[in-house]
Amino acid sequence: MSERNVGPASPESGPFWEATRERRLVLQWCTACEEPIQYPRSFCPRCQASGSSLEWRDASGLGVVYAIVVEHKPEAMGEESPYAVALVDLEEGVRLMTNIVGPDALSATISTGVRVTWEPLEDGRNLPLFEVSAAKQV
Numbered sequence: 001m002s003e004r005n006v007g008p009a010s011p012e013s014g015p016f017w018e019a020t021r022e023r024r025l026v027l028q029w030c031t032a033c034e035e036p037i038q039y040p041r042s043f044c045p046r047c048q049a050s051g052s053s054l055e056w057r058d059a060s061g062l063g064v065v066y067a068i069v070v071e072h073k074p075e076a077m078g079e080e081s082p083y084a085v086a087l088v089d090l091e092e093g094v095r096l097m098t099n100i101v102g103p104d105a106l107s108a109t110i111s112t113g114v115r116v117t118w119e120p121l122e123d124g125r126n127l128p129l130f131e132v133s134a135a136k137q138v
Helices: 014-020
Strands: 026-030 035-037 054-058 062-071 083-090 095-101 113-120 126-132
Touching (some): 014 026, 014 054, 014 126, 062 095, 095 113
Parallel strands (some): 095 126
Antiparallel strands (some): 026 035, 062 083, 083 095
8 A cells, every 4th residue: 555645536536536446547538639648637738628518538548758857866755766757648538647656667757658556545546557567668
């Protein structure tokens, strides 16, 4: 169980965090322009649609590392050092800031394929993280 403090869900991010209880990665979508939205908002940043034009869809959980840095300062993450912080481009077309975890985390580079994995939080939610996936390399 993780002791990370991810804070409470906002009205806009609530469906995202509720889906993590089932270990489902979901993204907000605008049905007016058929584009994914990340981070969750009350309107589409592309076409300004709101209300019923916004819905939540399951994401594949697959992506590619866009940028990555390995942090070696132990005080930032307790004893979990070094750790990898990355920007991941998901197949659906959005970019997430996340951690790369697992045995191959420190060998991940730009264009490394990754897939979602989950870290349980104390409140029953799960934090989506990513691990290296042999299935997707660009």
